């Protein structure tokens with residue numbers, strides 16, 4: 031590993047030429063290094079740390095560089111290209127707009143925006159009556175924080191208590207980081223909002239009875255902070271699964287949480303940034319819990335490539351802020367709206383959700399077979415649909431983060447991109463448009479990488 035994350039020393043690797051992958055240069059590509067070095071000099075380092083490659087184009091589930099190498103993409107560019115890179119529907123709609131041309135309208139209306147929001151509302155759960163479009167996921171979680179608090183104020187609650195979870199991630203802006211469950215990530219703020227609370231996450235390997243665990247965590251919070259849920263608590267913010275390891279809550283835990291929220295008039299928000307738009311084999315990941323959230327925050331896979339984030343909720347909740355008080359410059363941009371519209375059509379009309387569910391079953395079966403062959407290193411496979419996290423731990427349960435770095439780098443050298451988390455997990459999330467043949471090839475590569483790395 032170099033200061034920028036992975037080694038930037040080009041090495042001779044095995045040449046690869048299959049139907050889906052080509053590696054015909056040293057890796058990293060020698061010509062890419064001066065370009066990367068230039069970028070590191072002129073761009074803030076907080077943007078860096080990724081595998082050293084320079085993307086030139088991407089098509090469906092493959093990524094190309096300009097030197098003839100082709101990678102099979104098991105990242106969807108971090109859960110974004112769910113409908114496939116350069117999805118044809120999306121490209122066609124974007125080209126139509128470019129030909130008009132219409133690139134921006136600020137908050138003036140466009141037919142693209144009206145048509146998209148109408149389609150979105152029509153195809154999501156009944157309680158979602160209005161939407162609010164933004165550019166980044168962190169804006170959507172911030173907006174949900176505000177909506178939950180405004181709703182609490184309307185009910186006469188004296189404190190804007192929001193309950194979040196340790197280990198969760200909700201974005202990098204200030205409110206989102208306050209809700210995030212990692213203390214080092216928010217130390218820069220200098221204080222913690224006293225009305226943002228965190229419960230311990232119910233890791234399935236740590237707890238026995240999810241309902242009891244929820245009740246004891248809540249009881250502890252109420253006692254420690256002397257809170258009256260009728261007056262002091264407005265809502266819950268849940269990341270549908272913990273991002274680093276695709277760890278879902280036990281269903282009974284979420285059911286108990288829902289019961290508590292209803293009892294005390296609290297809202298439930300799901301942050302579906304990674305889980306949404308077909309990734310888990312359902313349109314939204316929360317569907318697996320059989321609960322109905324009050325507010326939904328989405329982004330990433332909502333457009334398969336353009337900066338789109340969405341907040342959904344009832345008329346009553348969504349109209350709590352005054353006219354004009356929550357717009358932002360680029361929200362509901364027409365390009366983004368047509369991309370979002372066609373992306374959702376691709377999910378619903380081109381069978382991408384079914385593909386995620388059906389291929390997901392094979393995906394998980396194959397990954398579990400691999401787990402059974404490497405029990406001393408590969409401890410769990412989490413996730414569902416075309417989402418998987420491979421959790422590497424030794425026999426004493428110690429995290430094997432270094433091994434994950436090695437496997438990710440080896441996969442890169444063999445023409446497969448996986449999500450490197452920097453932790454004891456490797457995440458896999460191919461575009462939902464991937465074929466079974468390509469998916470199986472990628473899984474074989476993973477097994478080779480594990481074998482060569484342990």
Ligand SMILES: Cc1ncc(COP(=O)(O)O)c(C=O)c1O
Nearest residue numbers: 166167168199200201269303329
């Ligand atoms: C669960 C979750 N919430 C929020 C965010 C923030 O989204 P964005 O990076 O678009 O601001 C992310 C991004 O990784 C995420 O995974």
